[in-house]
Amino acid sequence: MRQGGDDSLLFDLLDEDAVFLSPVVHTPQQGRQLTFAYLSAATKVFARSQFRYAGEWYAERSAVLEFEAEIDGIQINGVDMIWWNDEQRITRFKVMVRPLKAVNLLHQMMAGQLQNAAG
Structure with a gap:
């Protein structure tokens, strides 16, 4: 997750x-445009938090990045699992979040961001 x-x-x-594989949407979001929409919305949601990566694990064409944040007094803990191809382009991005209170908050906030982006 990059800021700015x-x-x-x-x-x-x-x-x-x-x-893009979301912690709240049950079907994979296919294609560059949808993946970009979700990642852009997440960047905006976390922009007002103290988002930080707490751990990083790498393989040849993948990474797992543990993150922590706090929004509205709710502690958020999650992981970004990222895979890329030989061209160094991201092919799959999976997000997992805990606890349930954080999942519910992010679901609500992401829905708002995605609605705003859709116009």
């Missing part, structure tokens, strides 16, 4: 067939 910066850089990092 140029959104086009994030878009360019995503493979055309990227897949």
Whole structure:
């Protein structure tokens, strides 16, 4: 999760067939546009928190990044699991979040951001 910066850089990092797996949406979100929409919304949601990565684990073409944040007094703990291809483009991005109170808060906030982005 990056804070600030140029959104086009994030878009360019995503493979055309990227897949986003959300902790609250039961079906994979397929394609660069949808993956970008979810990651951009998450960036905005976490912009007002003290978001930080607490741990990082890497393999040849994947990474697991543990994150922590606090929004509205609710502690959020989660992981971003990221896979990329030979071209260094993200092919799959999975997010897991705990506790349930944090999942519910993020669900509500992400829905608002995605609605705003859709116009």
